[in-house]
Amino acid sequence: xxxxxxxxxxxxxxxxxxxxxxxxxxxxxxxxxxxxxxxxxxxxxxxxxxxxxxxxxxxxxxxxxxxxxxxxxxxxxxxxxxxxxxxxxxxxxxxxxxxxxxxxxxxxxxxxxxxxxxxxxxxxxxxxxxxxxxxxxxxxxxxxxxxxxxxxxxxxxxxxxxxxxxxxxxxxxxxxxxxxxxxxxxxxxxxxxxxxxxxxxxxxxxxxxxxxxxxxxxxxxxxxxxxxxxxxxxxxxxxxxxxxxxxxxxxxxxxxxxxxxxxxxxxxxxxxxxxxxxxxxxxxxxxxxxx
Numbered sequence: 001x002x003x004x005x006x007x008x009x010x011x012x013x014x015x016x017x018x019x020x021x022x023x024x025x026x027x028x029x030x031x032x033x034x035x036x037x038x039x040x041x042x043x044x045x046x047x048x049x050x051x052x053x054x055x056x057x058x059x060x061x062x063x064x065x066x067x068x069x070x071x072x073x074x075x076x077x078x079x080x081x082x083x084x085x086x087x088x089x090x091x092x093x094x095x096x097x098x099x100x101x102x103x104x105x106x107x108x109x110x111x112x113x114x115x116x117x118x119x120x121x122x123x124x125x126x127x128x129x130x131x132x133x134x135x136x137x138x139x140x141x142x143x144x145x146x147x148x149x150x151x152x153x154x155x156x157x158x159x160x161x162x163x164x165x166x167x168x169x170x171x172x173x174x175x176x177x178x179x180x181x182x183x184x185x186x187x188x189x190x191x192x193x194x195x196x197x198x199x200x201x202x203x204x205x206x207x208x209x210x211x212x213x214x215x216x217x218x219x220x221x222x223x224x225x226x227x228x229x230x231x232x233x234x235x236x237x238x239x240x241x242x243x244x245x246x247x248x249x250x251x252x253x254x255x256x257x258x259x260x261x262x263x264x265x266x267x268x269x270x271x272x273x274x275x276x277x278x279x280x281x282x283x284x285x286x287x288x289x290x291x
Contacts, residue, residue: 021284028280034273038266042088051082054237062251065258072258074247083244084262090240092270094154094224099217101159106166107209111197113167114174125171128164136161137226144232151234154227158220166212173205207285214278218271225267241267 022028057077065072071080113124139161143149149157177183183200187193202209227233228242239247241263248259 018284022280025276025280025283027276028283031273031276031280034269035277038088038092038270038273042085042092045085046082049082049085051079051086053078053083053086053239062256064256071262072256074244074259075251080258080262083239084241084266087239087241087244087263088266090151090234090238091221091224091242091267094151094158094240095217095221095270097155098158098162098220098224099213101155102162102216102220103166103209103213104163105159106163106168106212107170107202107205109163110167110170110172111174111201111205114171115178115193115197115201117175117178121171125168128167131161131164136223140223140227141230141232144227144230148232148235151238154224154234158223162216162219162223166209166216169208169212170205173208174201177201177204207281211278211282211285214274214281218274218278221267221271221274 057073060069060073060077062075063069063073069079069081071084074080074083109124109128113121116124140157143157147153178196178201180200183196186196186200224233224240225242225245228240229246231243231246233243234240244263245260245267248256248263251259
């Protein structure tokens with residue numbers, strides 16, 4: 001029997017089947033719910049719980065959690081619950097934007113390298129190998145020490161240091177896809193290389209790209225937390241969860257747990273959620289060994 005076009009013969013699973021596989025992964029579904037919760041918390045929450053995160057109030061310094069301030073206040077009188085929302089906006093926006101930017105750059109680089117092959121592939125991948133040998137955190141610390149990047153600057157820097165792993169994944173996928181019949185037919189009939197990449201390589205590598213993007217978002221959120229924890233992230237009055245951890249570190253020794261537990265827990269939950277979503281998407285797209 002001949003398999004229907006676009007069916008099992010092409011190694012692809014219909015969208016409903018992929019959705020069902022993803023839905024069976026309880027951790028992945030929980031990850032989606034956690035991300036949705038923090039999106040609503042950070043971007044809708046300030047509308048329901050408005051606070052002043054710009055001006056200091058020395059009469060409200062280091063207050064413990066109470067009915068007036070559910071998560072207490074920090075060393076300059078900022079409401080900690082509002083600050084958690086405010087900082088989460090920066091962490092999530094930077095993480096998502098940097099993850100997407102890194103995935104786009106890595107996808108284009110890996111697709112061109114894998115499709116071109118030969119010395120072009122060798123040179124491009126040596127660039128990737130050299131970049132991977134340098135820790136991304138080290139590059140971020142150097143850049144942050146030289147200049148004080150704002151939100152946009154952090155997105156660009158994070159994207160430029162995080163595209164290396166996605167490029168290797170997409171290159172590996174491209175090496176397989178470029179030898180399939182429909183790509184060879186396009187090239188034999190005079191189709192351009194750009195058309196082959198746009199119409200056949202990238203659409204068929206979408207599963208790899210999507211999975212890579214989720215992990216890149218998680219990595220970007222962690223990186224911004226590292227840099228901000230060291231005091232080299234966004235500058236006051238802006239903050240993010242890593243900056244909140246840094247600001248509350250010394251206070252933790254005085255028993256003011258509310259200054260570090262909420263942002264630390266938020267970072268852990270969001271990063272674990274994106275990783276769980278990535279694992280779920282990878283399992284949903286991967287049909288090898290399945291009947």
